Amino acid sequence: MVxxxxxxxxxxxxxxxxxxxxxxxxxxxxxHPSKFSICGCGRSQTILCxxxxxxxxxxxxxxxx
Ligand code: FES
Numbered sequence: 227m228v229x230x231x232x233x234x235x236x237x238x239x240x241x242x243x244x245x246x247x248x249x250x251x252x253x254x255x256x257x258h259p260s261k262f263s264i265c266g267c268g269r270s271q272t273i274l275c276x277x278x279x280x281x282x283x284x285x286x287x288x289x290x291x
Contacts, residue, residue: 236267237275247273 228243240260247255247264255273262274269278269286278286 230264232266235279236265237279238264238266249273 228245229241230238231241232238240262244259247257249255257274264273265275265279267275267279269281270276278289281289
């Protein structure tokens with residue numbers, strides 16, 4: 227069983243268990259075996275948190291341009 231939780235910043239963290247992440251086409255998403263977060267804020271361009279949740283609205287807008 228895998229245990230996950232979503233923190234107040236939106237990151238989804240693995241608390242317990244091994245996880246294999248895959249893209250829609252089934253290809254594996256490379257990630258650290260135990261230290262990674264799944265994006266729950268919707269700002270990352272991938273399934274993994276890239277830190278974009280920390281940006282202000284203006285910083286995020288500038289990043290996308
Ligand atoms: S939770 Fe979405 S970028 Fe970190």
